[in-house]
Amino acid sequence: MMKKLLLAATVATLSLSAAHAAPTLYGKINLTLDQVDNSDFAGNNVTALNSNASRIGIKGEEKLTDNISVLYLAEWAISTDGSGSDTDLSARNRYLGLKFKDIGSLKAGKYDSYFKSAAGNNQDIFNDHTILDMTSVLHGEERLNNVIGFETDKNLIIPGLQFNIMSQQGEDTKTDNTTLGQEGKRNGFGDGISTSLSYDNKDYGLSAAIAGNFGVAGKYNAYSLSGIYSDAIRVTGSFDFSKYGVDGLVFGALWQNAKPTDDTVLTVSGTGTSAVTTTFKGLEEDAFSLTAAYVIPSTPWKIKGEYVESNTSVDSRSDRKISQYGLGVDYNLNKQARLYGVLAQQKRDWLASDDKKTVVGLGMEYNF
Template sequence: MKLHALALSVVSVLVASQVQANPKVYGQFNISAESYQKDNQDPASADEDFTRLQSNASRFGVRGENELSTNLAVVYGIEWSIDSSGDGTGGNADLQQRNRFVGIKHNNLGTVKAGRFDTYLKTAQGKTDLFNDFLGDIEFTIAGEDRANNAVAYESPSFKKFQFNILSQTQDVATKATNGSSASIVYDNQELGLYAALGVNDNIVGRSALFGNTREGDGYRLVLSYNFADLTVNGIYTTNEKYDGKDGEKAYLLGAAYKIDDFVLKAQYSTVEADDVNKIAAGNSIEKTVFNVGADYNLTSKTRAFVWYTNREDVKKDAVIVVPNDIEETSLALGVEHKF
């Protein structure tokens, strides 16, 4: 009996080690059929009206964790976007880079990793963007939805529901940008239904919501989400400006989701405006807004059907003698998402 028990123990250890060593393949297909309209006030710009099949940040990746000792493990991950609609349009070319990293994790001290991955100002949003990856994604109005190249980061373990993260971006050879940093402090108390976070970027290469370019910028993001019963309410306030203090913008978001059995009803509004309209060149945006309403139906824990309507407005600055050039986009979509 003792030999039998010993043999079972050895087999159990070997099986557990093998399972731990195997990487996990994961991903999601998210695809929608959309009716899309774009209206330009400038008569020189043609309006658009068509239907399309859209891939919404469909992706797959590999991640894993291999034990080095009792408290130490190697962690890694690599992820690509894929075009599930098949036509390669709309920025959905197959196998574009997403997050990728390798690092060392200590059970009590946290994780150090290096590679290309989301800044901590971006991840501070948590799950507050109810229309993430769709036309109404917060990146239309809120700056800082960026991944940092050549990044080294530290992520603390959770302590009394708090976690601290910091990232250093070494010089980017492609852009010749100088070093930057990103940090966040997160409070996630699921028992209370409360999520709060503060994210900060200092001289990080990223996108502006209004000025339409990639630049070295500084930003702050304050996030608050509260869930009680079946209702969740979300809020975000953020600022962004160039490293030299120019071209500043401020944005905020309000959203709510209500769960009824397997249905989730949701609505979200966000807006951004320039700090100083007088310093914006003609033809550039001075204000953007986006309004979304939608509903999800959870078929299983990994599959959902969804419908949403989005309205986006882009207000541009006129030159001395010009015709109006504001832009309004609307879209009605029906789709499905499956995670694996």
């Protein structure tokens, strides 16, 4: 009798263990050696080894019932070069949530805004590069704290159509954010909203999305302003010509507009009688990008090109334009690893001299 009880307990324990799916360990190491001429727009050059958004994380999905599963993900930055923009083991995306079969997923934590994720790799060929990522040119590339988001299943209504909405809680009972573009305090539910509607149709090679931010903090590169609560709209799309006889050719495009939620942005420098107040009445940014990528058939080579531009206006001042254009070449060793090179230049048209920064880089990326 005792042996039977022990056998039954062992079988039950093994069954329980088997029911729990193991988490997936994943990550990416991305390193480049970059020669940057006029790196600070003040005539100085630098040779730098850059860790381009290298990361490590765990993720998983655990079935609770036939219709509900738990989702989780936790991701950290890896400073592969030991310095620079990637603070070692700093928080990247992370969330805990529930997935409802054939309906959608509810997530809570810190992760990329739906405005940001509406632009895929076909709209930003230098994505993750420390210097050339389009976040250095245009508004809206934020990862948001304290958010609750819902993502519909891509087959809920029409195959390939997905709606996403994210609510951000400001959790601040003391600060008046008027000078940062949003009047009053951010102390309630939905102080910021990020949303997107996307459509993918692989049969036609089409991918498109429209996204909006409302009261979400972002930066305006032309004036070195950050944390400005803004309303923005983004439209993106890409077209794969493989379905029409041109294997490996993809075009991408993006357009967006951003401005403060309330037109109240100002900065104060200095203290006391020497304090200087600068207003940014009428602050607004229009931006777009155009990209092309071509995978040479039956070879490991891929050629990419991009042009991205932002135009920022403020009342009673001349507009400021940032433009960036460049080429990239990939050599895919396999599905996980690639060697690549980049050649790009960024121009800031309001500078009287040293208005161009040039980057030449060689790198390797490995995904696991």
